[in-house]
Amino acid sequence: MSPEVTGDAGRLVILGGGVMGEAILAGVLASGWGADDVVVTEPSTARGADLAARYGIRCVVGNAAAVRDADTVVVALKPKDVGPVLAEIAGSLAPAALLVSVAAGLPCSFYERRVPAGTAVVRVMPNTPAVIGRGASAISAGAHATEQHLARTERILARTGLVVRAAEKDLDAVTAISGSGPAYVFYVVDALAEAGVLLGLTRDRARQLAVATVAGAAALLEESGEHPVILRERVSSPGGTTVAALRELDAHGVRAGFLAAAEAARDRSRELAAEADAAPGV
Ligand SMILES: NC(=O)C1=CN([C@@H]2O[C@H](COP(=O)(O)OP(=O)(O)OC[C@H]3O[C@@H](n4cnc5c(N)ncnc54)[C@H](O)[C@@H]3O)[C@@H](O)[C@H]2O)C=CC1
Ligand SMILES: O=C(O)[C@@H]1CCC=N1
Numbered sequence: 001m002s003p004e005v006t007g008d009a010g011r012l013v014i015l016g017g018g019v020m021g022e023a024i025l026a027g028v029l030a031s032g033w034g035a036d037d038v039v040v041t042e043p044s045t046a047r048g049a050d051l052a053a054r055y056g057i058r059c060v061v062g063n064a065a066a067v068r069d070a071d072t073v074v075v076a077l078k079p080k081d082v083g084p085v086l087a088e089i090a091g092s093l094a095p096a097a098l099l100v101s102v103a104a105g106l107p108c109s110f111y112e113r114r115v116p117a118g119t120a121v122v123r124v125m126p127n128t129p130a131v132i133g134r135g136a137s138a139i140s141a142g143a144h145a146t147e148q149h150l151a152r153t154e155r156i157l158a159r160t161g162l163v164v165r166a167a168e169k170d171l172d173a174v175t176a177i178s179g180s181g182p183a184y185v186f187y188v189v190d191a192l193a194e195a196g197v198l199l200g201l202t203r204d205r206a207r208q209l210a211v212a213t214v215a216g217a218a219a220l221l222e223e224s225g226e227h228p229v230i231l232r233e234r235v236s237s238p239g240g241t242t243v244a245a246l247r248e249l250d251a252h253g254v255r256a257g258f259l260a261a262a263e264a265a266r267d268r269s270r271e272l273a274a275e276a277d278a279a280p281g282v
Contacts, residue, residue, distance in 0.1 A: 010070075013067050017040040024076060024156065026160075028156055070094065075100065075101040079273075083276055093116060105276070125138050137161070139154070171269075172270055
């Protein structure tokens, strides 16, 4: 069965109209939610007006009033803002409302402790390619979220790209790999382009070649279904240029760097939860 919306999808409110809020907004409208059924809350009136003009939805400033008759509330706020906003909205949430959060680090229990008992919470870790429908998200159910709540979350994310279910204990690792992952790839593209400049290519040409190479390599991985090691070996002619380059990447610790980077991101995800918990008054 298609995960997309076929009937009455209910009212959906997105708290925070930033990068992720917009990605979710574009996704739900593409999935069949009517523009009249979607509201975004955003304190920046300029940003709100821009979203309203481009997507035809209503963008407002007050969180408590906005969530009052919402069937689903998507939390797309920075982790530090989540506690204060939950304090604002807790008394206004409908008892059957589903809370879906994309905030890094914060476990479902963070929400469950701050909203009425029994509220269903689903935690999501998306990434920015969601904005063009090529994202990767993992979702995890809180203590009161049912199969129907997970299925609704999958409908919300259906047009943002890959959606997988994961155990909540794995969400910090997911954050380190696919949540932050696009930044690592952009870093690699930038480094590759800079290497081209070092070798005498113009900056524009080097970037054009680096972007097309990463896009093509990703598409080849996806379409062939081959293991990355096999595809790497296919590029590496015996005694050729590629093995000479890969030896340097190993010698400079690039693989170890990725492992350490992922551990640092996972640890930072855990710290975000501890910091949000320790914030005064929330
Ligand atoms: N940007 C990314 O690649 C990813 C971000 N996330 C998570 O998504 C969440 C949002 O991140 P971004 O969209 O990147 O941040 P952002 O800064 O672009 O968006 C946050 C938005 O919330 C608004 N906001 C601040 N206080 C508010 C309030 N009291 N009520 C309503 N709106 C308020 C801000 O004006 C801003 O537009 C974060 O928790 C982050 O961890 C998760 C995965 C990937
Ligand atoms: O950097 C961050 O904290 C967020 C979470 C994953 C991607 N961006």
